[in-house]
Amino acid sequence: MSRVSLLLTGWLVVMVSRDVGLRVGLEGVQTSMCSRWGSPLDKSSQGLFKDGDVVIGGLFNIHYIPSVIDLGFLQPPLLIPCTGLEIESLQYVYAMEFAVEEINRNPSILPGVRLSYRILDCCGRHPWAMKEALSLVGGDSQSWGLSVPVIIGGASSTTAMILSRTLASLSVPVISYLASCPCLSDRHRFPNFFRTIPSDVYQAKIMARLAILFNWTWIGAVIANNDYGRLAIQAFQEEIEGSGVCLAFSEPLNRETIEEDAKRAATTIQHSTARVILLFCWYTDVRVLFLQLANRNVTDRQFLASEALSTSRDLFQDVAILNVASGVLGVAIRSAEIPGFKRFLHSLKPSNRPDDLFLREFWEKEFGCSLSTTPSNPQSMSDGSTTNISTASHASRSPLAATLSLCTGRETLEGVQNSFTDTTSLRAEYNAYLAVYAAAHALHSLLSCPDKESSPGDNSTTCSSPYNIIQKELLEHLNKVNFTTPNGEEFFFQGADIPAAYDLVNWKTTPDGSLKLVLIGRVDGLELHLNKTSIEWTTGSSQVPISICSERCPPGTRRANRKGEPVCCFDCIPCADGEVSNETGSHQCRQCPIEFWPNPAHTVCIPRKVDFLSFNETMGIVLTTGAVSGVVVTTAVFVIFLCYHNTPVVRANNSELSFLLLLSLKLCFLCALVFIGRPSVWSCRLQQAAFGISFVLCVSCLQVKTIVVLAAFRSARPGGGGLMKWFGPGQQRGSVCLFTSIQVIICIIWLSLSPPTPHHDLGFQGSKVNLQCAMSSVVGFAVVLGYIGFLACLCLLLAFLARKLPDNFNEAKFITFSMLIFCAVWVAFIPAYISSPGKYSVAVEIFAILASSYGLLLCIFAPKCFIILLRPERNTKKHLMGR
Known part of the structure; x- marks a missing residue:
């Protein structure tokens, strides 16, 4: 985060906290922000809206924007427009929309209350996330004066921290679907934060248990040089303490200097005796590292990947790093099915959603055609509801749209095979889906209470008005949320977190030479359910790789630590006279009983032979x-x-x-x-x-x-x-x-x-x-x-x-x-x-x-x-x- 962004964050918090009424102050803040960070008509202000009684805010990184070039405090930062549509993030958006529509059709949740949403694009930048969050909470003109009582967003831990700290004084809950930093579990620092993804502490512990399970005692690590990487490796080291597993090295990767850092890390991996490497970093950084290893022909390392990269199609479908990436064993976000979601995605068409600029951009990119540039009527009706979007339709279109032929209107997503229509392994999408349900059940608990004179099952009487929701009360109800998901799973928060649940995945080689993602196990809590025989290791075989600093001491010897080296590096010393060791890797030899003596191999105590001066010797x-x-x-x-x-x-x-x-x-x-x-x-x-x-x-x-x-x-x-x-x-x-x-x-x-x-x-x-x-x-x-x-x-x-x-x-x-x-x-x-x-x-x-x-x-x-x-x-x- 740049210095200007940090100053802006502090300035925003001061401005918001000064205004008790909030609404007027927030409008002034938004106007000031727009003047600083660009026009609301650029891509950062694009959104997907649906009217209703209660509005849920959604912040997603639908477009990618390069880093801001910080020129200091003498002039504003140089802004670079959003570029590139993030298909996976677009799927998160429609998962949220699908959850809202599903809840509105369910009479047992928020009866008589129409749930709506306002989804905005943050472009992966913290300042945009703050601006859009404040515009949602403040209730600007684009949301018809309705403030948003809860925000679903924070695609990164840093963004989630900024949102939580900024909105903490307003008691606005923030429910993240991807922020996994352990620091966010601190209820004193982040009292209004929740998440539907487990804390990284759990996946670090799981990776440590995998290392112990496979007897990997000498492990290297490549981590992101931020809280995600540092806190994860810290949790990993705490878990392996006393288990005989050691960290051979830990190489940090910085996004700003990724090329130099990747070269340094690749050199360290090449010369290290560790054959298993932990990866706690973003998949884009890992791709650069894998390219460096491929150039050095280092293809015999077994990688144990975190959830940030273990399911990245950009990695295991990249031919350039195929030999390096094969056999990756990873911890992934728990996958689940969302019934009806695939049919919902296939039903999406720009003709039915003329104001959906995100779908328009995806459509033109997917089918290579240009939709009509005539603006649609903002007040057009679809499914009996009103859907509005910002007026930046021209800004959303690709520069090549003018050179493309017009779409026929007969295009359909039926039969299209890509990451957008693939619903076989919904991970972050399911987290966003759960976040909507968590917010809906908290609202249901807040807005509904039984009438004293009515039957116990009648919850039609509302205790609060949906148009005057007090965020502090909603926060209290959100802390007590406990419901059963449409999949039949029990959902509840433990503070800010949910119980640990992960998939264990493996990158296997297909007959055509490419890689595919295969589910090989699951994790419930910290209990591993793993099919070891189905794992394909980096060697291409089912033989577990060996990653040790020193060979395990055979029976008859004991371990002697080398001075100044980790405990995993040791020498094997034969047991002394009268001592035995019948275990592999024994730390000490045990003394035989006085009636016994070790065999020649010092592995077992045998009864002593009676010795005397005989005539035969x-x-x-x-x-x-x-x-x-x-x-x-x-x-x-x-x-x-x-x-x-x-x-x-x-x-x-x-x-x-x-x-x-x-x-x-x-x-x-x-x-x-x-x-x-x-x-x-x-x-x-x-x-x-x-x-x-x-x-x-x-x-x-x-x-x-x-x-x-x-x-x-x-x-x-x-x-x-x-x-x-x-x-x-x-x-x-x-x-x-x-x-x-x-x-x-x-x-x-x-x-x-x-x-x-x-x-x-x-x-x-x-x-x-x-x-x-x-x-x-x-x-x-x-x-x-x-x-x-x-x-x-x-x-x-x-x-x-x-x-x-x-x-x-x-x-x-x-x-x-x-x-x-x-x-x-x-x-x-x-x-x-x-x-x-x-x-x-x-x-x-x-x-x-x-x-x-x-x-x-x-x-x-x-x-x-x-x-x-x-x-x-x-x-x-x-x-x-x-x-």
């Missing part, structure tokens, strides 16, 4: 082989010693203790096998007891052997002859039994009070549950190890003291070295055992048993077997006594 086989080999080697040494038990090497080193030591080593190797296999109650008790007793027996033998060596060499010194009697064979066996008995007692107490038991270790994070022997009493196990360690350290100390005795008779140095290995192994065992998880702790213990056993076996018996088998010359008493 590689580690169990290796350890078993090591233990069996130790038993075999120990047995072989035992056989060698048994065969050579009379030789000096065997006899010199206390053959009885050597055989006992070999037996204990064999037990050590065998006890390692008890640790392998599925733990049971008895195996858990046996393995620790066998381990503790076997090693104490082994170390006790070494301890006694070391003491015997020390005692033997001490007794060889002067005064030490009696020392060996305390360490004879009986004392040696007794000492071994004593040391071993202490360990046996410890094990008995431990196993009696708190023995090891089989236990499922659920704390270990893994796909398997570790079945192991749990130490119910760590103290008992520590005492067993501690006692073994004490004997080993004591043995090491004694062997160290005897290391310098004569070589040929000294076994102490081999015992020293073997005990060093023994102690090193078990010192390293403690941290390794504690830090090893599950069955690996058992393997560490078995390894320590085998390593220490092999160490003792090799260090003590390998040198002796070497002499016995390979150096028999050294296996003599002379050699042993040589030093």
